[in-house]
Amino acid sequence: QINQDRALILENEQTEQQQQETQQNSLLVGVFDGHGPGGEIVSEYARDELPIKLFSRLEEEKEEKEDDDDDDMVVSLLKDTFVQVDASIPPGSSGGGCTATVSLQRGRRLYVANVGDSITMVAVYHSQTNLTDIVYLTREDKPHLPEERQRIESMGGSIRIPRGEELRYDSSRVLSIDPQTGIETGLAMSRSLGDWQFVGVIAEPIVDVVDWQSIQDEIIATSTNCDDDSDDDDDSDSDSEDDNDSGPNTKDKTPNTAMDTDVGFDWGAGAFGKKASRDENVSSDEDDESDDDDDEENEVVGKGNKSHSSRKKAAARRREEQQIAKRERALADGTADENPESAADFERLLASEPNRSELWIRYMAFHLSLADMDSARRVAQRALEKIDFRQEGEKLNIWTALLTMELKFGGDDDDGDAAFRETMEKACQHNNPKRVYLRVCEILVKEVQNGSPGAVARADAMFAKMCKKFRDKKTVWIAHLTYLIEQQKGRSQEAHDLLKRALKSLPEYKHVETMSKFAQLEFGSQHGTIERGRTILDGILAKYPKRLDILFVYVDKEIKVGEIAAARALLEKTCRSQLQRDETTTKKSKLSDKQMKSIFKKWYRLEEQHGNEETREDVKEMARKFVEQTS
Known part of the structure; x- marks a missing residue:
């Protein structure tokens, strides 16, 4: 069998004097786990091309960075590099792909980009106790995760999710059917390089930033592979319950990731979307219990020596004992931790993991499922007090969930709007205001996608306010341009006018990247104009002929559109x-x-x-x- 796995460890060489002056010595570590036919071609190509493209862009941006925007710049470059590598993969790998988990160290910052189900972890070794703690873990990109499932299905893809306990031993999969053979295949991840036949699978990574200063003692960074990437599935007869399932995440991990604006779950589907298979099992158990109760009642009636009240008490006692036994089994095998069903369950889990924002948000959803919004707000406030101040990403997740809750359930009247504005002001006081505004805009974009009344006007106003408040930040202008091009049909001229305003507000050295981003949107969006994208890129290359990164993006985009x-x-x-x-x-x-x-x-x-x-x-x-x- 061909070994489809590849890895790299590269150091961006600098003199000792340069390192002392810039504090930006770079180390790049990555693992690429190939799968499917031609997976070794994809993983080897990614290993060879990704560092070339990335270090080239970093070298060009080095002279033009701002301290405030440095993280945003590196995160943006990592995302762009992954997408560029995916777009230029050789066609000989048709049908194959690979995961990619890459860690870039620049001075005291660690940038971790991940697609697929390979894992990067950061561990702290305590020399005095000889113990090691895992302080960071990347998320596995699985199709059953709510935000991933929503994207895949909105792009026309389909997924299969094992029922209930089966998800502990098998993975959810994105499905693809060969039009010639009719054979159905499944991919056990929602993001990867290659794998173009799986609709909805994207190459844009989730990028996290880890600050070395917040971690004490000796730090060990490692990457590991997960198997079970893709397989052939000849059984195309799947029940509707499988398609509607949203199985639990069986990994017990604490990634410092910024959750999507749906904050990890569907606010309108109960506390945490109980599975159809689970409901079937519960109803089946209840049927068994009722049958047992009927048998007991019939037996008691046959004896003729107990009253109706005694029979009811006996049946209630039996049901209570069965519920207790069921609960004890769940606590013993660990399934109670995966599906907490009461406030006591959540309190027990949070006592051991107080910094895990996902648990706090699920606790909020639990109260919302009971129509108790005040309790959900109190849980959010407790979370902000309990989560360690160094866990900025986890705190921002809580603020995002709170903002989403106020927007969806705070009401459409003046009181609801006032509560939302007040929450947003507090979030800006305790977090980076620009990131809060970007999160709020993402929430409003989802409202526009869902067709909520008045969502377009509210989103337009928020984007305009953000661009006015942070007029010298390219990320806010790019976010607004993306909204107009990708989400709003017939607003391309408005986007073009907005680009002109952005170029007047931004420093000159940020113009190239902003215009390049806009041109890529014109190429990639169904509402964009390819000719306009070509005009912009031609203009950039005429003014900056040595910007090979722009040239190669231009070439890749032309190839992608055929x-x-x-x-x-x-x-x-x-x-x-x-x-x-x-x-x-x-x-x-x-x-x-x-x-x-x-x-x-x-x-x-x-x-x-x-x-x-x-x-x-x-x-x-x-x-x-x-x-x-x-x-």
Whole structure:
């Protein structure tokens, strides 16, 4: 069997003086777990290409960073790099894919990007006690997670979720049916590189930031693989209960991740969406109990020596004993921890894990299922007091849940709006205000998607307020542009006008990335205009001809929309312009030999995937001419 796993450990070399001046010495560690036919091609390609693209972008951004935006910049670059690698995977890996869990250390910050069900963990070793504590763990991207399931189904994909206890031994899967053979296959993750046949599976990673200063003693960072990635499933007859199931998360872990704006569960589906299989088991148990009670009552009636009241008491006593026995079994085998059913259950779990925001939010949902909003608010307040002050991400999750609750259940009157505004003001006082506004905008975007009355006007007002308040931050402008292009049909001209306003407000060094993001939205959105995206990218390359990251994004986007000739023309035009350079060529437009090597490699890889022998020879011939000219 072919080994489909790959790994990397790379250090961005700097002199000792540079490290002392910048404190930004970089270490990149990653694990890529291939699966499916051609999975080894995907994992090897990801291992080779991801560090090249990432370090190249980091080097270009180094001169233009701001301390306040440094985290946002690195997180954005990691997400873009994953997406770029996914878009340029060779077609020979059709049907295969890989997970990718990558940790980038820059000075005292650790950036962890993850797609799939491989795991990165950070552990603290206590030398005095010789004990090790796991302080951070990435989330496994599984299709049954509420936010993942919602995205997959909204994109037209389908998933299968094992029932009840089966989820402890088998994984939920995204399904794909081969149109020629009719064979159904399943992918045991909701995010990955490759795996294009699985609708709804995306390559954008969840990126977390870990601050070394908040962790004491010696820190050990490790990455591990999980198996059970993809399989063939010939049984295409799945019950409707499977499709509507939302099985529990069987991993007991505490990731420091920012939850999506649905805060990890559906507010309208009860406390935590009890499973159909569980309901069936419960009803089956109740039927058995009632049958036993009927038998007992019949036996008592036959004897004729007990009153009706005595029979009822005996039946009630029997049911109580059965419930107690059932509860004891749940506590013994650990299933009670997975599905807490009372306030006492939640209190017991929170006593051992007070920093786990997911538990606090489920506790809030429990009270909401009982229509007790005041109790849910009190739980949120307790959570904010109990969670350690260093767990900023966990606290922000609680504020996000509280804001979502006030928006959905606070009412549409003036009192409801006042409660929402008051909660938002408090959240801004205790967190980074920009991140709070971004979270609120994400919540409102989901309301727009759900068709809530007045949601569009409210979202427009919040985005406008955010851009006015943080006019020098590119992330808020990009979020507003994304909303107009992806969510709102017929507002492309409004988005174009907003881009002009953004460029007037932002510092000049942020213009390139903002315009590049907008151009990518034009390419990738169903409401965008590809020609407008091309115009923007052409303008950027004309002004900054040495920005190969922009060029390669442009080429990848053309390939993704099927315009192979346009992608080839971009690379050929760049190479010919360098062959025709002379003494009058400015230094600004002259590419180094190393940059030209990257372009030729990109072009040749394109011809390997989409060209023929003649086009590959053309690339080799042009490369030979360039070498002769420069030597």
